[in-house]
Amino acid sequence: MLPAKRWLLVSLLATVACGGPRDVELALPVRPKLALTGKERLYIGPFLRESRDDAGAQRVTFDVAQEFERYLRRLLRKETKLVLVPPIEGLRPPTSDPLLLSAQREFWRELGARTGADFIVAGSIDFQVQDRTGYKTEEYVSPLDGRTYYRQVLIEQTGFSYDIMLQVYDARSGELALEEPLKDFQERPERRFDEFTGMFANLYALENQLIGTFVPRTVRSKRILIAP
């Protein structure tokens, strides 16, 4: 028998004799960020769209705040037993400055009294579509002389950044109960990639974190058991 084959057999037998470590998967609970019974009445909105005039940022042709409200409402209806209060048409945020939102206690308290909600989920959103197309330096080994050269290559890319400051207000007092920053960045290898699809790629990536704010979840995690 060849030495390599012999060692393979020996190590195989040794593994069988030893048993070795074994992987098991545990389902572990993740507590929500907000202490709820799960049956509270929630009012979703209003969300404030932060506007920045950065170079490279493109204009978005749809209402980002409204789309997020609609998305969050659908997500919470599907994934939780929380009672969602019907939205009030034309309700606008009390200020255009995201830093002043939490100071508007009277507005949140009045909104709570008007809707009968226990909590109000609001906040600010910064969504940006960026044309990240540009030239990048790339290493290139010539097949002719075997030498390394550097060349400029045009990379077409669109970047989508989604930044939410999710705020939950106690609707009775108007006090801020929770503030949770959520961020995501997605890149698509195409110039002028559809902005709507890009935004939903961001939102799907944030879905778990969004749900995790309100209800408990489970995560699966591997552990190793040591066999005799």
Added chain:
Amino acid sequence: MRKHLVIVVAVALAAAGCAGSGGDHPSVAASVREGLQAARRSYWQEAHFRFAAAHQLQPQDAGILNNLAVALEALGRYDEALETYKKALALAPSNRSIRRNYARFAEFYTSFARGAKPKEGVGDAPR
């Protein structure tokens, strides 16, 4: 003949080398094996019972302590799991499996402890 001898010696050495998890005492090894079988079927209460029995007989075995900690974690007894992982690590600080388990547990436990405690009427039961 010589070839067979090499194989027999190698297997014997391997078996002796991995005696870190209940190999010294026949009933310890049996308890650990039964615990592993129960764990594979996710019968964690049973697995815990078997690992705890093995631990009683061989308290200085890091492998058994590791298995016991995993069972405690699966049963949601996180504070006890933390203590047990620590004991296992103290006995075998260079054991990669225990270190990896402890690191994963610590990551989970930190985020779990940071979460909101459930209000009356809801347990920690996940959706």
